[in-house]
Amino acid sequence: MELNRRELLSGVGKFIILSGAARAALENASGAPGVDSQYRMAEHWWGMTIDVGKCIGCGNCVRACAAENGVPKGYFRTWVERYHVSGADLEHPQVDSPDGGFNGFPPRQVGGKNFFVPKLCNHCVDSPCVQSCPVGATYDSPDGVVLVDEKYCVGCRYCIQACPYGCRYLHPTKHTADKCTLCYHRITKGLTTACCEACPTGARQLADLKNPNDPVHEFLRSNNVQILKPYMATRAKVYYKDLDGAVR
Amino acid sequence: MKRILGEAEHLVRLALVAAVLVVIFFAIRRAVVPVGFGKYGHYRAPSLDDIRARPISFAGHEACEACHDEVVKTKVAGKHAHVNCEACHGPAAKHADDPFNNQAVKPDPATLCVRCHEADAAKPKSFPQVVSREHYGGSGCGDCHNPHHPNGV
Amino acid sequence: MMAITPDVQGFMYPNEVELQWSVLIVLYPYITGLVAGAFILASLSRIFNIAAVKPIYRLSLLTALAFLLVAPLPLQLHLGHPERSFEMYLTPHKTSAMAMFGFVYLWYLLAVLLVEIWLDYRKDIVESAQSRRGPLRWIYAALTLGSYNVSPASRRIDDRVGWIVTLIGIPSAFLLHGYVGFIFGSVKANPWWSTPLMPVVFLFSAMVSGIAAVLVIYQASMRLRGWRADMACLDTVAKYLLYVFVIDFSLEMLDLVHRMYEASESFRALDFMVHTRLFTSQIVVQIYLGTLLPIGLLALTQVWKMREAARRAIYAVAGSLTLVGILAMRWNVVIGGQLFSKSFLGYTTYKMALTTREGLLPAIALMILPFPILWVLVKLFPPWEEHRAT
Numbered sequence: 001m002e003l004n005r006r007e008l009l010s011g012v013g014k015f016i017i018l019s020g021a022a023r024a025a026l027e028n029a030s031g032a033p034g035v036d037s038q039y040r041m042a043e044h045w046w047g048m049t050i051d052v053g054k055c056i057g058c059g060n061c062v063r064a065c066a067a068e069n070g071v072p073k074g075y076f077r078t079w080v081e082r083y084h085v086s087g088a089d090l091e092h093p094q095v096d097s098p099d100g101g102f103n104g105f106p107p108r109q110v111g112g113k114n115f116f117v118p119k120l121c122n123h124c125v126d127s128p129c130v131q132s133c134p135v136g137a138t139y140d141s142p143d144g145v146v147l148v149d150e151k152y153c154v155g156c157r158y159c160i161q162a163c164p165y166g167c168r169y170l171h172p173t174k175h176t177a178d179k180c181t182l183c184y185h186r187i188t189k190g191l192t193t194a195c196c197e198a199c200p201t202g203a204r205q206l207a208d209l210k211n212p213n214d215p216v217h218e219f220l221r222s223n224n225v226q227i228l229k230p231y232m233a234t235r236a237k238v239y240y241k242d243l244d245g246a247v248r
Numbered sequence: 249m250k251r252i253l254g255e256a257e258h259l260v261r262l263a264l265v266a267a268v269l270v271v272i273f274f275a276i277r278r279a280v281v282p283v284g285f286g287k288y289g290h291y292r293a294p295s296l297d298d299i300r301a302r303p304i305s306f307a308g309h310e311a312c313e314a315c316h317d318e319v320v321k322t323k324v325a326g327k328h329a330h331v332n333c334e335a336c337h338g339p340a341a342k343h344a345d346d347p348f349n350n351q352a353v354k355p356d357p358a359t360l361c362v363r364c365h366e367a368d369a370a371k372p373k374s375f376p377q378v379v380s381r382e383h384y385g386g387s388g389c390g391d392c393h394n395p396h397h398p399n400g401v
Numbered sequence: 402m403m404a405i406t407p408d409v410q411g412f413m414y415p416n417e418v419e420l421q422w423s424v425l426i427v428l429y430p431y432i433t434g435l436v437a438g439a440f441i442l443a444s445l446s447r448i449f450n451i452a453a454v455k456p457i458y459r460l461s462l463l464t465a466l467a468f469l470l471v472a473p474l475p476l477q478l479h480l481g482h483p484e485r486s487f488e489m490y491l492t493p494h495k496t497s498a499m500a501m502f503g504f505v506y507l508w509y510l511l512a513v514l515l516v517e518i519w520l521d522y523r524k525d526i527v528e529s530a531q532s533r534r535g536p537l538r539w540i541y542a543a544l545t546l547g548s549y550n551v552s553p554a555s556r557r558i559d560d561r562v563g564w565i566v567t568l569i570g571i572p573s574a575f576l577l578h579g580y581v582g583f584i585f586g587s588v589k590a591n592p593w594w595s596t597p598l599m600p601v602v603f604l605f606s607a608m609v610s611g612i613a614a615v616l617v618i619y620q621a622s623m624r625l626r627g628w629r630a631d632m633a634c635l636d637t638v639a640k641y642l643l644y645v646f647v648i649d650f651s652l653e654m655l656d657l658v659h660r661m662y663e664a665s666e667s668f669r670a671l672d673f674m675v676h677t678r679l680f681t682s683q684i685v686v687q688i689y690l691g692t693l694l695p696i697g698l699l700a701l702t703q704v705w706k707m708r709e710a711a712r713r714a715i716y717a718v719a720g721s722l723t724l725v726g727i728l729a730m731r732w733n734v735v736i737g738g739q740l741f742s743k744s745f746l747g748y749t750t751y752k753m754a755l756t757t758r759e760g761l762l763p764a765i766a767l768m769i770l771p772f773p774i775l776w777v778l779v780k781l782f783p784p785w786e787e788h789r790a791t
Binding site: 036041053054055056057058059060064067068069082083084103104105107108109110111114115116136137138139140141142147149150151152181184185186188189191192194197198199200201202 | 285292296301305328330
């Protein structure tokens with residue numbers, strides 16, 4: 001069949017556009033680093049919802065986070081705790097978290113009440129860690145994510161002391177404070193966090209409180225929701241559904 | 249007055265030394281404080297870009313689904329409909345980037361399935377779990393279950 | 402890394418198992434405490450005109466300076482990036498107690514201590530610049546700032562200004578160490594640290610340790626020179642040590658009684674910790690050996706008329722025990738605050754290294770370092786005017 005010039009040009013044009021779009025789509029989805037210039041910080045306010053009743057303690061989230069973020073072995077940006085509550089003593093549950101739940105949990109059949117609780121940085125609005133940083137290396141981004149500037153951190157560890165939730169650690173080779181970034185490098189490109197991507201039951205869900213269509217609004221409205229240690233007045237943004245009173 | 253100042257000349261010198269130190273401090277500050285510090289708050293604004301530019305390891309299920317639509321068709325009909333691909337196959341961004349040179353991981357059912365489905369008192373009662381060594385005589389999970397459609401036959 | 406490891410008892414959040422602040426961070430409040438205490442003692446003679454302590458005025462200032470110069474070193478050794486530490490001065494975060502402390506330290510060093518020492522020693526500096534030969538002459542010449550006027554009128558001005566600096570210096574010294582207390586006391590996440598009493602307890606224990614330090618250093622340096630330490634001075638200093646110690650102990654007991662009575666959530670975990678992992682350092686060393694025994698010994702000298710030689714011996718022993726006791730107190734605050742989990746469900750162990758950057762040997766070296774510095778300062782600026790004849 002003979003191609004006339006118009007068809008040829010139109011075909012070439014479509015090819016260029018489609019391959020460009022494909023490349024952009026692949027760039028967004030795959031390992032090519034870059035910054036998405038479409039992302040507007042003012043349009044987002046990030047948090048997370050966790051449905052405790054759905055967590056099966058598989059440890060996928062811990063492994064995925066470590067793989068995505070290069071978390072050093074023995075340190076945890078996220079971890080899972082297994083609770084055993086017997087009787088009425090809510091203040092002294094038996095808790096274990098073998099290697100943070102990295103390889104799941106050794107199976108156990110016991111009586112009483114048992115459940116898993118995933119934990120991570122709560123990206124607090126009134127974050128005590130940000131308050132304590134002497135140099136401005138840890139900060140609250142305009143879209144609500146608490147981050148650490150590893151080029152500026154002096155490694156004094158005051159923020160690690162200030163965090164009520166134990167979610168920070170000192171990176172053993174970088175010698176700077178480190179913690180969950182809510183996969184900022186992913187969520188600013190329209191992806192979800194590594195832990196949410198890997199969670200097989202959907203217990204963990206990324207939440208954008210500024211997005212009126214985000215399921216978080218219905219989640220907050222129709223469930224019994226708690227944040228960890230509310231008396232610390234941190235205004236944490238990780239919302240737990242059905243968090244038991246025994247959870248520390 | 250001048251006589252007192254004459255006697256206090258050393259204090260004037262001290263004040264001058266102090267003033268010079270202050271000026272030097274502010275000069276150092278001007279030179280050394282990083283560009284972009286304070287733009288959005290008390291931090292280095294370029295740090296946001298540094299963090300956003302970090303490499304990605306998990307492609308996200310939409311990237312997988314773009315090519316593997318036959319798996320998608322199988323999966324949506326079964327109990328693993330909402331289990332994302334990389335939850336089992338691990339980080340596959342490299343594979344999505346260059347599918348023919350980077351193979352995705354094909355996990356071993358013997359270790360993979362039990363992580364979720366081994367019976368444990370802390371797992372939700374409604375969640376399908378078995379004591380694997382007693383389940384059908386401890387046979388391999390893949391012998392009966394298709395991981396993409398585990399409740400089909 | 403979890404409950405199965407022998408160092409961890411019960412449950413700790415995974416990132417809590419390893420201690421963040423080491424023995425170096427124990428040293429830091431100890432050293433700044435000695436500074437504040439030594440300075441307050443010096444100011445007793447200057448502001449309150451307590452003549453009996455005049456013999457140790459200059460020695461107290463030099464002691465304060467020697468320790469103040471060493472104070473930032475444990476911090477620098479501890480930091481992950483000490484080369485970036487100047488950021489605390491360049492971009493201090495105003496909400497951070499640690500950042501603001503950097504300026505308190507700088508203010509105290511430059512505007513209070515160095516100025517006061519310079520004003521007091523100016524006549525000697527000028528004389529040394531004019532009479533000495535050799536390289537030392539240049540040090541003194543530089544310190545004169547180019548002014549060789551030591552007329553009585555200028556010295557009267559020095560005295561007046563020095564008095565004002567000391568007056569400002571007292572609240573500055575309070576701020577110096579009270580602030581360190583606030584750095585701990587303001588951490589709401591840690592119930593062992595979080596109390597409004599923390600700055601006050603730190604301040605009074607600082608005064609106790611500083612006074613004890615000068616007491617011991619004065620006696621030791623007089624012994625080394627073969628002179629007699631002034632007895633009226635020793636008696637007065639020991640008396641102040643006793644009074645401040647009683648106040649300090651009362652404050653610490655107030656904190657303890659308050660905690661026991663209110664018995665809030667953290668109490669059971671903390672109580673268990675004190676009775677097990679912290680027993681030796683808190684009950685035995687800090688309270689019995691480091692507080693009750695020295696208070697007892699000092700009180701003995703107040704109620705019972707003792708010979709001079711006996712009093713000297715008691716002061717030396719009580720002073721030394723006090724120094725150990727206050728070091729133990731800093732240990733119990735800093736290390737103790739990290740031995741329990743913020744879940745209140747478990748405990749960990751402090752594994753102190755020996756030779757690494759934050760190990761025991763560098764800590765010991767840093768504690769020794771102020772003494773050679775003090776030796777140099779005493780050589781350059783002899784504080785012994787009054788004793789030359791004896």
